[in-house]
Amino acid sequence: MSETVVIAGAGQAAAQAIISLRQGGYAGDILLFGEEPYLPYQRPPLSKKFLAGEMELERLYLRPESYYEEHQVKVRTRTRIESIDPKGRTVRVDGRNIGYDHLVLATGSHVRRVPIPGQQFPEVHYLRTIDDVRGIQGGFVKGRRLVIIGGGYIGLEVAAVAVTAGLEVAVVEIADRVMARAVAPPISRFYREVHEAAGVDFHLETGVMEINRAEDGVRVRCTTGRQLPADLVVVGVGISPTTALAEDAGLKCSTGIIVDEFCRTSDPRIYAAGDCTNHPNSLLGRRLRLESVHNAQEQGKTAALSILGKPEAYAQIPWFWSDQYDLKLQMVGLAEDYTAMILRGDPASRAFAAFYFVGERLIAVHAINSGREFMLSKKLIAQGAHLDPHKVADTSIAFKDIAAEARSA
Ligand SMILES: Cc1cc2nc3c(=O)[nH]c(=O)nc-3n(C[C@H](O)[C@H](O)[C@H](O)COP(=O)(O)OP(=O)(O)OC[C@H]3O[C@@H](n4cnc5c(N)ncnc54)[C@H](O)[C@@H]3O)c2cc1C
Structure with a gap:
């Protein structure tokens, strides 16, 4: 059988x-x-x-x-x-x-739900499935007011799409910077500035107390006392x-x-x-x-x-990406417990990368519009490669030459 x-x-x-x-x-x-x-x-x-x-x-x-x-x-x-x-x-x-x-x-x-009064209102959405998107899209109309709870990568991706579509967008985030769990402070700052330039309004170090019904939609009441008016609320606080x-x-x-x-x-x-x-x-x-x-x-x-009876052990360096506006963020490795973070390139050019080190061992890279750095770093991190951080910071040296000189642990 x-x-x-x-x-x-x-x-x-x-x-x-x-x-x-x-x-x-x-x-x-x-x-x-x-x-x-x-x-x-x-x-x-x-x-x-x-x-x-x-x-x-x-x-x-x-x-x-x-x-x-x-x-x-x-x-x-x-x-x-x-x-x-x-x-x-x-x-x-x-x-x-x-x-x-x-x-x-x-x-x-x-999705994790926010345990606050008012989260059951039809204006409040989560984002995990096709059906969730369909629910949100109905409210994606130019001029409408969107409040996003959570400034992680999903919240920011939604913000980018919404503000581009002409919505008024506010992001409420409990941490003091965006994407705080994933990236180093200079990258958070860069993304915040890009979003602000596009018209997104940030409320950092701010929690949400409740969502109340109003004559014209809802009001998101924040821990700061601010009431943010909204026609649509999208919650992205993790899974x-x-x-x-x-x-x-x-x-x-x-x-x-x-x-x-x-x-x-x-x-x-x-x-x-x-x-x-x-x-x-x-x-x-x-x-x-x-x-x-x-x-x-x-x-x-x-x-x-x-x-199939042909077992092969899973051994992979994690990688991930996020698209916001014209920016492709590619992340490889885990940027945790690093001893140094080196920026290569100028954020103003919208193409740069953050290199995370423990000593001289490269453990993670977050590359923005820098596909070559990302691809080479994937291999270097898997090899446990050691790089000279000073050279990494020097954009007059091609990254492929720095990678070629890398020493494996
Ligand atoms: C909005 C969004 C954006 C994302 N962007 C990125 C990105 O840019 N890059 C990236 O790498 N990752 C991204 N991710 C994450 C990525 O999509 C997930 O990591 C990936 O889908 C996980 O796949 P999975 O098969 O483990 O689970 P899922 O894709 O979640 O599939 C699990 C399925 O199982 C079903 N299920 C659960 N229990 C049962 C049951 N008892 N019986 C029957 N069915 C059941 C669920 O309904 C679901 O459909 C994103 C995720 C979301 C939601």
Whole structure:
């Protein structure tokens, strides 16, 4: 009898697991269950081109419907896996038990809600799914007032699209700078200035107390006492991994579903991949949870290889990007506990990069409109390369020459 792989969640990691299983010659049944009404799709455009109305829905899909038919993948959208019975190796769907030989949990993450009065008003939106974008787009009308709660990369991407579309935009952020969790202060400053020049109004070191109904929309009451009038509110204050299914099945979880470097959970027949995992990274020497396309793709691949009986340990340097206006920010490595940060290039030129070091070892790079620096740095960081920080700061020396001189640890 043929084997069956069941996949819970139809997102980026699920699509990659399917592609890698079929590419690797998996001939058994594949059943994909996703609670959203869509085929697996890419989320990054949701706060960028798709929100701006510059991208068709079909272009979000990671594979067209015909791909699943041709590769004999049964896709059930609008269908939630309710529970798992690890002993019986079944999942519960629509009141029926469905058997599996291998189960992949690709349940992603869900938005964190702000626990404030008024957050239930129809003017208040979160941004995670296609349907969320459709709800927001209805209010994206020139001259309307948008308040964004959260000055992280999603909030700022929405701000860029909205102000370009002619909305009046205010951003409320509890930290003293934007994208504070991700980037160094000079990059926060640069982005804040770019947004301000475009017309975005920032309220930093400011929390939100409540949202009140007004005759013309709502008022967002801040901890500073300010009342910000709004026709539309978008909240982007972070996400949490979707682990309830795994937890209820007794799988080990701790800020994510615990997996090993082969994406195996604490049950030998169950794998997990993508945003929902807490995974080890041998290159960084620690466990972490990531919210990125690259991680979802690589873990989808890793889970598939494990199922195929050709396990390959996941060992990847994290990378991520954010598009705001004409600026492409590309981030590689984790900019944590660094001993020095060196800027290469002049922010005024809108093409520069921040290099983060521990001693002379390069650990992370944030490159703005600097694709070459980003690409070379990806390799250097993975090699544990040591660079001369003084040379990195000197733009008269080509970066490829600095990279060629790098010493590996
Ligand atoms: C607006 C936005 C912009 C982003 N921009 C970037 C970017 O620029 N660069 C970048 O690298 N990353 C970006 N990301 C993050 C990236 O999209 C995610 O890291 C990636 O989608 C994670 O993939 P995943 O497969 O783990 O989870 P998801 O894509 O979240 O998919 C999980 C799916 O599982 C479903 N599900 C959950 N539980 C069940 C269940 N029990 N039964 C059935 N279905 C279930 C969920 O509804 C969801 O559809 C962005 C994310 C968002 C929301």
